[in-house]
Amino acid sequence: MAGERGRRPGNPQTREPILAAAIASFVSRGYPGTTIRGVAREAAVDPALVMHFFGSKDGLFDAAIKKSLPVALLVEAMEGDEEHLAERLVTRYLELWEDPSHGPALAAVLHAAAATPAAADLLKELMRKDLLTPLAGRLSRDHPEVRGLFAASQMIGVAMMRYILKVEPLASMPAPLVAATVTPVIQRYLTGELSLEEITGAATALL
Amino acid sequence: MAGERGRRPGNPQTREPILAAAIASFVSRGYPGTTIRGVAREAAVDPALVMHFFGSKDGLFDAAIKKSLPVALLVEAMEGDEEHLAERLVTRYLELWEDPSHGPALAAVLHAAAATPAAADLLKELMRKDLLTPLAGRLSRDHPEVRGLFAASQMIGVAMMRYILKVEPLASMPAPLVAATVTPVIQRYLTGELSLEEITGAATALL
Numbered sequence: 001m002a003g004e005r006g007r008r009p010g011n012p013q014t015r016e017p018i019l020a021a022a023i024a025s026f027v028s029r030g031y032p033g034t035t036i037r038g039v040a041r042e043a044a045v046d047p048a049l050v051m052h053f054f055g056s057k058d059g060l061f062d063a064a065i066k067k068s069l070p071v072a073l074l075v076e077a078m079e080g081d082e083e084h085l086a087e088r089l090v091t092r093y094l095e096l097w098e099d100p101s102h103g104p105a106l107a108a109v110l111h112a113a114a115a116t117p118a119a120a121d122l123l124k125e126l127m128r129k130d131l132l133t134p135l136a137g138r139l140s141r142d143h144p145e146v147r148g149l150f151a152a153s154q155m156i157g158v159a160m161m162r163y164i165l166k167v168e169p170l171a172s173m174p175a176p177l178v179a180a181t182v183t184p185v186i187q188r189y190l191t192g193e194l195s196l197e198e199i200t201g202a203a204t205a206l207l
Numbered sequence: 208m209a210g211e212r213g214r215r216p217g218n219p220q221t222r223e224p225i226l227a228a229a230i231a232s233f234v235s236r237g238y239p240g241t242t243i244r245g246v247a248r249e250a251a252v253d254p255a256l257v258m259h260f261f262g263s264k265d266g267l268f269d270a271a272i273k274k275s276l277p278v279a280l281l282v283e284a285m286e287g288d289e290e291h292l293a294e295r296l297v298t299r300y301l302e303l304w305e306d307p308s309h310g311p312a313l314a315a316v317l318h319a320a321a322a323t324p325a326a327a328d329l330l331k332e333l334m335r336k337d338l339l340t341p342l343a344g345r346l347s348r349d350h351p352e353v354r355g356l357f358a359a360s361q362m363i364g365v366a367m368m369r370y371i372l373k374v375e376p377l378a379s380m381p382a383p384l385v386a387a388t389v390t391p392v393i394q395r396y397l398t399g400e401l402s403l404e405e406i407t408g409a410a411t412a413l414l
Contacts, residue, residue, distance in 0.1 A: 146377070153367065167335070169353060195387045
C-alpha cells in the first residue's frame with residue numbers, strides 16, 4: 001500500500017508474495033513460530049531473496065506491520081476538523097478491525113506485540129513514528145503526544161476486549177454503538193480539559 | 208516454602224509451591240511453553256500430584272490467574288460510594304501493576320491471553336464471574352455490565368500501553384498522574400450519561 005523506495009535490485013513483484021506469506025505466517029504461527037526459511041518456502045522463493053528484501057525476521061515483521069496496520073488509512077482519517085477527529089478515527093479503526101482483509105492481521109500484530117518484546121518494540125516504534133506523531137501534529141492543545149497516547153490506550157483496550165478476548169456483549173455489539181460510546185472519551189483525551197498541568201510539572205523531562 | 212516432603216496428595220501445603228512454580232513458568236515461558244511435567248520438576252513433585260491438584264494445564268493456568276490477578280484486592284476496592292468507584296478501582300489497579308509481587312504475573316496473564324485463545328477464554332470467564340459481575344452489582348444505572356466492560360477496556364488499554372508495550376512518556380509517567388487522567392473517563396463509563404439508549408434497542412438480546 002505505501003509506496004516503497006530505495007534500492008531493490010530484485011523484481012519488486014517478488015516482494016509482495018513474500019510479504020503476503022510472511023503476514024499469513026505471523027497470523028497463523030505467531031512471531032516466535034515464523035522463520036525466514038518457512039516464509040521463503042511458502043512464497044516458493046530462496047531464503048536469500050527474503051533476506052535481500054527484508055534483511056531479517058524483524059525487518060519482515062516490520063514490513064508486515066506496516067502493510068497490516070494499515071497506517072495510511074488511519075492517517076487519512078486524521079484529516080479534517082479537530083472537533084470530529086475522534087469520531088473519524090474511531091469509525092475508521094473499527095472498520096479496519098471488522099474488515100476481513102485487515103482484522104486478522106491487526107489481531108496478529110497485537111498478539112505478537114503482547115507475546116514478544118521484540119515485536120512490541122517494533123510496533124511501538126511504528127506507532128510513535130507513523131501514527132502518534134501525525135496525530136499529535138493535528139492537536140492544538142497542551143501535551144499533544146500524551147493526549148494521543150491516552151486516546152490510543154482506549155482504542156487498543158477496546159480492540160483487546162472486543163476482538164482478542166471477545167468478551168460479550170462487547171464482542172457482538174454493533175460497531176457504530178461501540179464507536180458512539182468511546183468517541184466522546186477519545187475526543188476528550190484529544191481536545192478536552194485534562195489535569196495535565198500537573199504533568200507539566202512532574203513529567204516535562206519525559207516529553 | 209519450608210522443606211515439605213509433600214508427596215501426600217491430600218496435603219494442601221504442597222499445592223502452594225506447585226502453584227508458585229506454575230506462575231513462575233507462565234511468567235518466564237508463557238502459556239505454550241509451560242507443561243505439567245516442567246512445573247512438577249520445578250516444584251520437585253510428581254506430575255501426578257500436579258494433576259491431582261489442578262486437573263490439567265488449563266486448571267493450572269486458571270489457578271495461576273486467580274492467584275495472580277488478584278481478584279480479592281480489586282473487589283475490595285469496589286466497596287464504598289459509587290461516586291468515587293473509578294478512583295478507588297484505578298488507584299488499586301495501578302498499585303497492583305506497580306507492585307513487584309503482582310505486576311509481572313499480571314503481565315504474564317495479559318501476554319498469555321493475547322497469545323493463546325485457550326488462555327483468553329480462561330481470563331474472560333474469570334473476569335466476567337469474579338470482577339465484572341461484582342462491579343455491575345455496584346452500579347445503579349442502566350446496562351451495568353456494558354458499563355463495566357467499557358471501564359475494563361480502558362484499564363486494559365492503559366496496562367497494554369504502559370506495562371506491556373511500555374510506550375513513553377506513558378510508561379514513565381507517575382502512576383497518580385495516569386490515574387488522574389483515566390479516572391474521570393472510567394467514572395463516566397460507570398455512572399455517566401452514555402448513549403446506551405440505542406444499545407437497549409439494538410443489543411438487548413445480547414445482554
